[in-house]
Amino acid sequence: MAGRILIVDDEENMLRALSDVLRGQGWEVEVARSGEEALRHMEKTEMDIVFTDLKMPGMDGIELLERIKEMSPDTEVVVFTAYGSIESAVEAMKKGAWDYIVKPFEPEKVLLTAKKIFEHQALVRENLYLKEELGREYRFENIVGRSEKMQRIYQVIRKVAPTNANVLIYGESGTGKELIAHAIHYNSPRRDRRFVKVSCAALSQNLIETELFGHEKGSFTGAYTRRKGRFEVADGGTLFLDEVGEIPPEVQVKLLRVLQEHEFERVGGTETIKVDVRIISATNKDLWEEVRQGRFREDLFYRLNVVPIFVPPLRERKEDIPLLAKEFLKKYSLEMNKKIKKISKKAMELLMDYDWPGNVRELENTIERAVVFAKGEVITPDVLNLDQSPISGDGGRRTGTFNSSKSLYEREKSLISEVLEEANWNLARAARILQISRTTLYSKINKYGLRRPD
Structure with a gap:
């Protein structure tokens, strides 16, 4: 759909010049010679952009701006002003105008402003669409399963999602624990804020502390700048701690404090930072057994395990x-x-x-x-x-024995080459088929000197 523009000015030459330039871009352009006429247009057709003169007989540009923002908050308004009326233009900006353009000006200035606004509006629409799509993808209805065990999980998600209760998801690797965590977040009041994941098993003790809590410049060798931790990034949203049972005891103490007091300090820092974060954790371990063995703090376990969800293996x-x-x-x-x-x-x-x-x-x-x-x-x-x-x-599947004349090197190279060809050199897909990481696949492609056909 072409963008819709309304030009409001009491000068015929101005209306003619601007409408010709803007229509040349394929946009739908309407003109009005007063604020009252502009509002009549707005009542019939929703406009994306309104360009209006600030000084007009009857209703001025400021009043028109206010009326437009009441009728259509998403419509962007740009005001034209003479050099001596800059203060009025600034007042218009405070009331929600996108920008102001000082007279006299070339029509191309208006053209560039319109392009910039349409690009911004397209980006806003795209972000809203992506949020809606993400929300649809992670609705609990989209977690596939009709079994009685899965139906019970859906019931728990419905009840716990609207709350701020911490959730601990138990299940073997590959059962869909992260999908359930997403479903809880995207069906909660925090859905419009960030969902931040931390893979605890992939990080060493030092790394996981800085990953969660951030660090100050100079706090350790290589800390050249201040860095926000995941708790700060997730403020207002949800933090997903995957494989939470892998967090070392020294970091568990600091995590417990955040859960109790909602505050922490960055590594090497003294400033206390307060956050509002919901915690969803997941583990493939028997976390209570880890508590019994002294590897996981009992008080932290109770803080995380407010609502347990057990995901059955397939x-x-x-x-x-x-x-x-x-x-x-x-x-x-x-x-x-x-x-x-x-x-x-x-x-x-x-x-x-x-x-x-x-x-x-x-x-x-x-x-x-x-x-x-x-x-x-x-x-x-x-x-x-x-x-x-x-x-x-x-x-x-290959049957029988391998050709003994082929080395393991040649067999692996041949297999990887065949899978890459079948996957049309989509590395993510090929890695999943081979059941190796993309990093490992990339390393083997370099090792064997494989090249994508031209």
């Missing part, structure tokens, strides 16, 4: 496998532009019989890999590769 909710598999098939068929309609009966039986040690994440990787190598409209058993044996060039 092997304990196998009735959800067909639904999950179909969702992943739909997702990756669309992403790879493939017209794969279904999973064969035999292939589905194999999915149901498998124990899924990697849980939902492993099922998703399996379906994605199957979509990559599928040649027809149906997923068949030969492309599932549930035993994780190396994949042949035609997408099926």
Whole structure:
């Protein structure tokens, strides 16, 4: 839809010159010769931008601005003013005008201002769209599962999301703990603030302290600037502590203080910083056993474990496998532009019989890999590769023994090359199929001197 602009001025030459320039950009342009006429236009058609003279007979630009902002808060208003009326222009800015332009001016000045406003409005709309899409993606209704155990989890999410209660999510790796954390956040009053994740298992004791609480310049070797921690970044929102059981005891003390007092100091700092953050944690450990063994503070455990959620492994909710598999098939068929309609009966039986040690994440990787190598409209058993044996060039599993003349180096290089080709050199997809990290894949591409075909 073309942008809509209203020009308000009592000078005919001004209206004609500006409307010609702006219409030349493909925008819809209306003109009004008074504030009263401008309001009549606004009542019939919502405008994106209004350019108005500040001094006009009858209703002046300031009053028109106020009326427009009452009628349509998202409409941006730019005022024209003579050099001697700068104070009035500044008053207009305080009342919500986007900018002011001093007369006399070239029409191109108005053109550039309009372009800048439309770019800003497009960015605002895009951000709102992304927020809405993110909210839809993480609605608890979108956590796939009809089993009784998953239905109980949905009930807990409904009850806990509107509150500020801390939540501790238990479950094996790959069960979808982070998805549940997102669902809680995006169904809470904090949905418009940040959701910040910290992978506690990936950080050493020193790193996790600075990651959570930040540091001051010069607090340790290499601290060349002040850095905000995750608690500050998440202020007003939600902090997700993944694998919280890996936090070392020394840092647990500081974390407990934040939970109790909502305040902390950066590493190397003396300023006390207050924050309002909701904590959602996740662990694949028996955290109470960690408390019994003295590896996790009991008082911290109780602070985190206000509302526990236990996510079952996929092997304990196998009735959800067909639904999950179909969702992943739909997702990756669309992403790879493939017209794969279904999973064969035999292939589905194999999915149901498998124990899924990697849980939902492993099922998703399996379906994605199957979509990559599928040649027809149906997923068949030969492309599932549930035993994780190396994949042949035609997408099926290799059978029999390897050619003994090939070294391990050559076999790995050949396998990686084949998967990269099938994935059209999408590194994220290839890494998931190979079940290695993107960093490891990138390292092996360099190691074997693999290059994307021109």
